[in-house]
Amino acid sequence: MIHEECGVFGIYDQNGKTDVAGNTYYGLFSLQHRGQESCGIAVNDRGVITCEKDVGLVRDVFTREKLMSLGRGQMAIGHTRYSTFGTVNQTNAQPLVVRHIKGQLALVHNGNLTNAPELRRKLEMHGAIFHTTNDTEIIAYMIIKERLSAPSIEEAINRAMYNLEGAYSLVIMSPEKLIAVRDMTGFRPLCMGQMKDGQIIFASETCALDSLGAKFIRNLDAGEIVVVDKTGIRSIREHVNPVKHMCAFEYIYFARPDSVMEGLSIHQARINAGHILAKEHPVDADVVIGVPDSGLDAAIGYAQASGIPYEMGFTKNRYIARTFIQPTQDQRENAVRMKLNVIASVVKGKRVIMVDDSIVRGTTSARIVALLRDAGAKEIHVRISAPPFISPCYYGTDIDSKKNLIACKMSLDEICKYIGADSLGYLSVDGVRQMCADANCDLCLGCFTEHYPAAVPKESEKSKFEQKIGFDEDEVDTRERVHGDAKEL
Numbered sequence: 001m002i003h004e005e006c007g008v009f010g011i012y013d014q015n016g017k018t019d020v021a022g023n024t025y026y027g028l029f030s031l032q033h034r035g036q037e038s039c040g041i042a043v044n045d046r047g048v049i050t051c052e053k054d055v056g057l058v059r060d061v062f063t064r065e066k067l068m069s070l071g072r073g074q075m076a077i078g079h080t081r082y083s084t085f086g087t088v089n090q091t092n093a094q095p096l097v098v099r100h101i102k103g104q105l106a107l108v109h110n111g112n113l114t115n116a117p118e119l120r121r122k123l124e125m126h127g128a129i130f131h132t133t134n135d136t137e138i139i140a141y142m143i144i145k146e147r148l149s150a151p152s153i154e155e156a157i158n159r160a161m162y163n164l165e166g167a168y169s170l171v172i173m174s175p176e177k178l179i180a181v182r183d184m185t186g187f188r189p190l191c192m193g194q195m196k197d198g199q200i201i202f203a204s205e206t207c208a209l210d211s212l213g214a215k216f217i218r219n220l221d222a223g224e225i226v227v228v229d230k231t232g233i234r235s236i237r238e239h240v241n242p243v244k245h246m247c248a249f250e251y252i253y254f255a256r257p258d259s260v261m262e263g264l265s266i267h268q269a270r271i272n273a274g275h276i277l278a279k280e281h282p283v284d285a286d287v288v289i290g291v292p293d294s295g296l297d298a299a300i301g302y303a304q305a306s307g308i309p310y311e312m313g314f315t316k317n318r319y320i321a322r323t324f325i326q327p328t329q330d331q332r333e334n335a336v337r338m339k340l341n342v343i344a345s346v347v348k349g350k351r352v353i354m355v356d357d358s359i360v361r362g363t364t365s366a367r368i369v370a371l372l373r374d375a376g377a378k379e380i381h382v383r384i385s386a387p388p389f390i391s392p393c394y395y396g397t398d399i400d401s402k403k404n405l406i407a408c409k410m411s412l413d414e415i416c417k418y419i420g421a422d423s424l425g426y427l428s429v430d431g432v433r434q435m436c437a438d439a440n441c442d443l444c445l446g447c448f449t450e451h452y453p454a455a456v457p458k459e460s461e462k463s464k465f466e467q468k469i470g471f472d473e474d475e476v477d478t479r480e481r482v483h484g485d486a487k488e489l
Contacts, residue, residue, distance in 0.1 A: 005254060005396050006094075006110040007031025007080040008190070010171035010202040012178040012228045016045075018199055020076035021067050023212055028058045028078045030211040031204055033256055034110070035082035038093035042106040045073035047175035049104045053079075053093040075178045077171045079108035082398075092132050095173075100144045103175045105153070107143075109136040110204055111167030111188045112396040114457040119163065139164065143172070154179055154227045154236060161223070161239050165455055167247075167395035169220075171202050177229040178202070185454045186222030186244030187395045187444055189261050193217055200228045205259040219262055219440075244441035245453040248432050249397055251439070252386045253294045253357045264439035267297050272435035273385040273427055274301020274355065281425025282306065283381045286350040289313025291357070291368060292340070298385035299355035308353065311346045313372075340368065348376035354421075358386045360399065362406040365419040373420065382421040387429050387448040388412075394456050399447050 009027040011020050024041050032039075039061050040053025050070050054061045058080065070076075079094035097106045113119065116135040123141050124130070130137055142163055147156035153174040167187035172179040180202040182190045193201045193209035193216050201214050209216055220226060223239035246262055247254070257267040277298065288310045290299025303310035317339050352372060359365050365382065372380050388407035393399040402408045406415055416424035427435075429448050436443055446452035 005034060005082050005398065006108075007034035007204045007208075008108040008110050008169060008171050008202070009078040009204070009208055010075070010108070010173065010178050010180065011077075011199055012075045012201075013199045014074060014230055016072060016074045018195075018197070020073055020199075021070040023199075023201075024076045024078040025058065025062055025067060026211050027201070027203055027208040028080055030208040030256070031080050032058055034204060034254065035080035038081045038090070039079060040093050040095050040108075041067075041070060041076060041078045042095040042097055042173060043070040043073040043076045044106070044173050044175070045071055047103070049097055049106050049173065049175075051095055051097045051106065053095065054090050055093065075173055077106055077108050077173050077178075092134050094134075094136060096132070096136050096140055098140050098144065100147065102144075102147050102153075105140060105144065106173040107136065107140055108171050109134075109139060110169045110190075110396065111183065112394065113138060113164060113168065114166035114394050114455055115164075116166075116457075118458065139168065139170065153177060154225060157181060157225055158236055158238055161225075166457075169204065177227055179228070180220055180226045182220040182222055182224055184223035184239050184241045185395075185444070186241065186441065187247050187454075189246065189250060189255070190220045191216060191218070192220065192226060200233065202226075205255055205261070207256045207259045210258065216260070245444040246439065246441045247393075247395065247397065248436070248443040248445050249386070249393075249447070251436050251443075252432070257294075257297055262439045262441040264436060269435050269439070270294065270297030270385065271301035271304070272437075273431065274298040274303070275305040276431040276434055277355070277383050277385060277425065277427050278302045278305035280428055280431060281383055281423075283353060283423060283425075284351065285353045285379070285381055287311045287313070287346060288353045288355065289346065290355045292316040295354075295356040295385065298357065298383075299353075302353065302355050302383060306353075311343075313343055313346050313352065313354070314340045315343060316340055340371065342371050342375040344375040347372055349378055351379040351381070352377045353381045353383055355383045355385060357384070358389065359384055359406060359415065359419070359426075360389055361404060362415060362419050365421075369420040379422045380420070381423045382416070382419065382425070384424070384426045387426050387432060387445075389447050391447050391450040393447045394452070395444065395446075395454070397447065 021043050038055045039058050042051040052066050094108045095106045113135040119138050142160040143156050146159040150156035168183045169188040169190040170181040193214040195214045222241040222244040225236040227234050251269040255266045259266050288299050288303040288308050290296035389405045390407050
């Protein structure tokens with residue numbers, strides 16, 4: 001099954017006077033941290049949808065010529081993709097554009113359907129032919145199936161939601177409407193904004209609104225469908241759940257620090273985590289440093305609460321892709337070596353507190369600790385602004401199996417020894433709740449607690465079209481070792 005952590009964007013301009021493709025480009029640029037494998041933009045000009053997508057970063061895929069080829073239109077949607085399983089190719093890139101008896105449909109998706117294998121099998125048994133190996137195409141089929149009898153595209157989406165389980169934040173484009181949808185648990189973020197001249201925007205994070213000078217309006221509710229067309233904006237609330245369970249890892253790692261999610265600044269949440277870490281795991285030291293980028297805010301918070309000076313302990317090569325997003329272990333290891341360098345004058349001869357956001361397999365943490373040792377650090381005390389990962393995530397985060405989780409194999413002391421630290425402390429589960437106390441939502445903490453706010457998959461088979469004939473268990477284990485580490489990416 002394909003697990004995705006992606007960025008979605010959509011814009012509606014009734015008058016068609018805005019460069020919707022260009023604005024989508026800038027929106028995706030702001031969401032690049034959510035996916036670096038592929039990207040795409042689809043533009044709707046009075047019902048004719050033109051799409052460009054490919055493997056690569058936004059800046060590389062969308063040359064001036066490609067942006068111009070999209071033309072002008074009244075609306076557009078865009079996507080940045082990260083997958084943990086599934087071939088990285090143009091076919092699996094989004095937006096997904098389909099043509100059916102009632103017209104065209106384009107959609108982008110962030111999340112993971114927990115009942116994807118079951119739905120796919122049922123559709124295939126009724127003659128459906130799939131071109132991709134991602135669950136976004138399943139969502140498209142479910143909507144189109146309902147559209148055959150539904151009076152409108154929004155009603156088709158409303159009906160399809162009764163059969164969709166798991167995490168999905170969607171932006172959908174029909175010939176005349178732009179529609180945003182959030183799953184009934186509210187796992188993944190989705191917000192709405194408006195530009196000064198009236199264009200409506202949907203985006204995964206508020207940083208995408210900021211990049212265009214758009215005003216934040218509100219977050220979509222869990223289970224809400226928002227429809228924008230020439231008559232205005234309306235909401236369908238048949239599936240709305242008053243309680244959202246946002247993925248805690250959005251606050252810990254995924255989101256950009258300048259974004260605000262459910263009323264809470266990501267930067268402030270991470271500062272809070274550092275404060276709590278300092279109280280839960282104090283230690284005598286000379287300097288606090290953070291591992292770029294998502295460890296920096298928590299390190300500042302730790303320094304503030306402990307009174308120990310904060311310093312910039314690492315310099316980061318900004319031209320190296322975010323290591324969480326690298327799809328294979330070899331690529332991840334190369335990226336880590338190229339990405340970080342220790343500022344020796346900050347750590348040499350000192351007792352160092354190194355704050356990072358998580359440990360999954362531990363290999364990257366061990367390499368970073370070794371870098372500090374080589375630079376002359378006297379002691380290294382590792383503090384992690386998340387609890388230990390003890391269970392898979394089924395809703396779109398790349399933590400697919402317990403066999404890939406170091407906390408399921410080793411004790412705290414054993415992990416500390418494995419990574420080469422002098423001490424190790426994790427943020428508690430209650431600490432995560434405290435760091436997000438001001439958010440207007442509950443949290444999904446399943447990967448830390450094994451207690452999930454929604455159904456987990458009955459099966460988790462990988463696509464048969466991505467397995468070689470005679471695919472054996474050893475090869476499965478190899479694939480999982482390659483793909484299974486969220487932090488080491």
